[in-house]
Amino acid sequence: MLKKQLRFIGIAILLISAFAAQLANQPSQAAGFLRVVALDIGQGDAILITTPDDEQILVDGGPSGDVVGKILHYTYGKKLDLVVATHNDADHIGGLPAVVNSFKVNQVWINGAIHTTHTYESWLATLKENQVSAKAVKAGESLRLGQVELEVLYPTKDYVGVRPELNNDATIVIRLTYGATSFLLTGDLEQEGEEELIRDNPTKLGSTVLKVSHHGSGNSSAREFLDYVHPELALISVGEGNRYGHPAQEVIDRLEQLDIESHRTDKEGDLVVFSDGAKVWFED
Ligand SMILES: [Zn+2]
Numbered sequence: 001m002l003k004k005q006l007r008f009i010g011i012a013i014l015l016i017s018a019f020a021a022q023l024a025n026q027p028s029q030a031a032g033f034l035r036v037v038a039l040d041i042g043q044g045d046a047i048l049i050t051t052p053d054d055e056q057i058l059v060d061g062g063p064s065g066d067v068v069g070k071i072l073h074y075t076y077g078k079k080l081d082l083v084v085a086t087h088n089d090a091d092h093i094g095g096l097p098a099v100v101n102s103f104k105v106n107q108v109w110i111n112g113a114i115h116t117t118h119t120y121e122s123w124l125a126t127l128k129e130n131q132v133s134a135k136a137v138k139a140g141e142s143l144r145l146g147q148v149e150l151e152v153l154y155p156t157k158d159y160v161g162v163r164p165e166l167n168n169d170a171t172i173v174i175r176l177t178y179g180a181t182s183f184l185l186t187g188d189l190e191q192e193g194e195e196e197l198i199r200d201n202p203t204k205l206g207s208t209v210l211k212v213s214h215h216g217s218g219n220s221s222a223r224e225f226l227d228y229v230h231p232e233l234a235l236i237s238v239g240e241g242n243r244y245g246h247p248a249q250e251v252i253d254r255l256e257q258l259d260i261e262s263h264r265t266d267k268e269g270d271l272v273v274f275s276d277g278a279k280v281w282f283e284d
Pocket residue numbers: 044045089091092188214215
């Protein structure tokens with residue numbers, strides 16, 4: 001009898017330590033906070049947002065299906081309340097077909113612009129196969145998810161059925177607000193778009209956290225734009241040794257001169273920021 005009890009205790013200890021080890025490998029929980037993660041998916045963008053009420057939003061899906069495993073590292077349920085494709089470049093929509101095949105996706109936002117690549121066609125086909133309808137959005141669109149508000153600030157132009165000369169010009173820009181804190185997600189916006197934003201929304205740009213435009217490209221993040229946004233924290237999603245030379249040294253210097261704390265996925269991996277509605281903090 002005693003032998004049996006001892007064996008039982010032994011097994012229980014084993015199970016508890018296995019569980020504890022598993023917990024130690026898990027990323028910190030959103031636990032009632034807003035959590036925004038710039039996923040380290042190489043050269044591209046994939047921003048995973050978990051609201052304080054546990055709703056999940058994905059803004060872009062990076063270049064490949066590898067993003068699915070990255071998302072699963074942070075979420076237990078296989079549900080995404082909103083998926084946004086900011087524009088049709090492969091480093092933003094390449095992973096989205098795998099996302100739609102792997103998760104139950106409630107809503108999809110697109111800019112409505114058309115493109116000719118296989119990646120773009122496969123993205124549209126996957127939406128159709130999964131019977132997920134996509135809504136073309138532009139400036140003025142907004143969505144409240146519990147305590148979090150999403151507002152589309154750009155583009156003002158209607159891109160439905162249009163093939164833009166430069167896909168980046170049609171990038172969806174979103175401002176996410178939670179209490180007194182806000183996140184500006186700028187996709188691959190270029191300087192002309194930044195100027196348009198300043199002209200149209202000068203009072204709405206100020207944000208606590210900035211997802212730096214276009215992987216830190218020198219054609220974006222003009223000094224004037226950074227002055228308007230005036231963030232505490234800047235996140236740069238960029239692939240190590242990418243062939244575009246992103247991020248540009250001048251952008252890194254500009255952020256430094258303005259005393260903006262910046263982090264980059266190529267050097268630090270996933271970038272995790274929390275907000276309690278009053279302040280934000282970066283998880284080291
Ligand atoms: Zn890009």
